[in-house]
Amino acid sequence: MRRIGLIMHGVTGRMGLNQHLVRSIVAIRAEGGLRLANGDRVMPDPILVGRNGGKLEALARAHGIERWTTDLNAALANPDDTLFFDAGTTLMRADLISRALDAGKHVYCEKPISDDLETAVALARKAKASGLKNGVVQDKLFLPGLRKLAMLRDSGFFGRMLSVRGEFGYWVFEGDWQAAQRPSWNYRKADGGGIILDMLCHWRYVLDNLFGSVKAVSCLGATHISERVGEDGKPYAADADDAAYATFELEGGVIAHINSSWAVRVRRDDLVTFQVDGTHGSAVAGLTRCWTQHRVNTPKPVWNPDQPQTIDFYKTWDEVPDNQVYDNGFKIQWEMFLRHVIEDAPWQYTLVEGAKGVQLAVLGLKSWQERRWLDVEPLEV
Missing domain, CATH: 3.40.50.720 (NAD(P)-binding Rossmann-like Domain)
Structure with missing residues (x-):
C-alpha cells in the first residue's frame, strides 16, 4: 500500500x-x-x-x-x-x-x-x-443531473442547441428568528462575499464544458436583503450582492440565462435546475435527476387565457433513468x-480554469456597474 x-x-x-x-x-x-x-x-x-x-x-x-x-x-x-x-x-x-x-x-x-x-x-x-x-x-460537472445532460448532448439528442436557462438558489434566512444556512462573510464585500463572485465562477465552467464557450456577458446584481444577523447574534450590514441575473452569449449562437439568488423561495424541481432547448429535443436537469421531451413527444398547447389549462405539462416529460451508480x-x-x-x-481543470471563472465574475460585476454587455476575451495565461 x-x-x-x-x-x-x-x-x-x-x-x-x-x-x-x-x-x-x-x-x-x-x-x-x-x-x-x-x-x-x-x-x-x-x-x-x-x-x-x-x-x-x-x-x-x-x-x-x-x-x-x-x-x-x-x-x-x-x-x-x-x-x-x-x-x-x-x-x-x-x-x-x-x-x-x-x-x-x-x-x-x-x-x-x-x-x-x-x-x-x-x-x-x-x-x-x-x-x-x-x-x-x-x-457541478460531476453531478448526476449534469452528467445526464452531457450524455444527451453527446448523443445528439438536442439537435442544434438553442438556449440554456438556469435557476439557482434558495431562501437564506436572515438570522434573526431563524439561523442562516450560510456564513455571514458571504454577505459582506470586505470579506470577499457576493453571489456574483461565488456563482459566476461555477457558471463559467458549466457553460464552457457543457454548452459552449462563453463569448459575452450581461449581468445585473442586487442586494435584496440589506441587513442580516451574524453568528454572534448581532445585526450587520449585508452590502454584498445576494442575487444575480445574468445572460451569456455562447459559442455557436447559444443563449444562456442564469438567475442566482439567496433571496428566492424554491418552487422547482431542485435547488438548481438547467433547461436546455434544442431543435430536436429539450431537457431539464437538477442535481441528480433529468427529464427530456423529444420533438415527437412535444404537446401542442394553444393560448387561451379564458379557459383553465388542460395539459399537465410535467407529465409530458420522460425521466432519464439511472443506468449507472453515480458516486459523490x-x-x-x-x-x-x-x-x-x-x-x-x-x-484539464487547472488553475487556468480557475482564472477563467474569476474573469467571468469580474466581468459580471463590471457589467452590472456599467450597465452594458461585455465581451469575454481569451485569457492569456
Whole structure:
C-alpha cells in the first residue's frame, strides 16, 4: 500500500468538512485507498490544518485521522506531504496556494481562486511555470443531473442547441428568528462575499464544458436583503450582492440565462435546475435527476387565457433513468486529481480554469456597474 500525504486547510467549514473531508478523503480511506491503473492502491494520509486546534482535534478524532496542526508553516515544510488543498475563505486562497507552490507542493483548491483577475492570472502562471500539478474544484460537472445532460448532448439528442436557462438558489434566512444556512462573510464585500463572485465562477465552467464557450456577458446584481444577523447574534450590514441575473452569449449562437439568488423561495424541481432547448429535443436537469421531451413527444398547447389549462405539462416529460451508480461528485474529482498527481493521468481543470471563472465574475460585476454587455476575451495565461 502506497501513501500520499495531504495538507488539508479549511476543512472546519461546511464545504471543506462535508464534501472534501468526509465524503471524499474519508470515503476513499474507508474503501481501502484509491486503486490506480496498474492495480496498486494509494492511501491518502491527511493532516488537518487551521486556526482552531480544538475543532481540528475533534474532527480528526471523529474521522479516524491521526494528524492535525495549527502550524501551517511546519506542515508546508514536511517533505512527506506532497499535496496542499485549500477550502478556506476566498481572500486567503491565492496567498495560501502561492506559499504551497513555493514549498514545492502540488495544489488543489476550491474556487474562486481570487477576488481579482490579475491575482488569479498571476497564480495560474506561477503554477504553470512551477511544473507542479495543480487543480481547481469544478464540482457541478460531476453531478448526476449534469452528467445526464452531457450524455444527451453527446448523443445528439438536442439537435442544434438553442438556449440554456438556469435557476439557482434558495431562501437564506436572515438570522434573526431563524439561523442562516450560510456564513455571514458571504454577505459582506470586505470579506470577499457576493453571489456574483461565488456563482459566476461555477457558471463559467458549466457553460464552457457543457454548452459552449462563453463569448459575452450581461449581468445585473442586487442586494435584496440589506441587513442580516451574524453568528454572534448581532445585526450587520449585508452590502454584498445576494442575487444575480445574468445572460451569456455562447459559442455557436447559444443563449444562456442564469438567475442566482439567496433571496428566492424554491418552487422547482431542485435547488438548481438547467433547461436546455434544442431543435430536436429539450431537457431539464437538477442535481441528480433529468427529464427530456423529444420533438415527437412535444404537446401542442394553444393560448387561451379564458379557459383553465388542460395539459399537465410535467407529465409530458420522460425521466432519464439511472443506468449507472453515480458516486459523490467531489469524490470523483478528488480521485481524478490524485491519479493525475500519482500516475500523470489526464487532467484539464487547472488553475487556468480557475482564472477563467474569476474573469467571468469580474466581468459580471463590471457589467452590472456599467450597465452594458461585455465581451469575454481569451485569457492569456
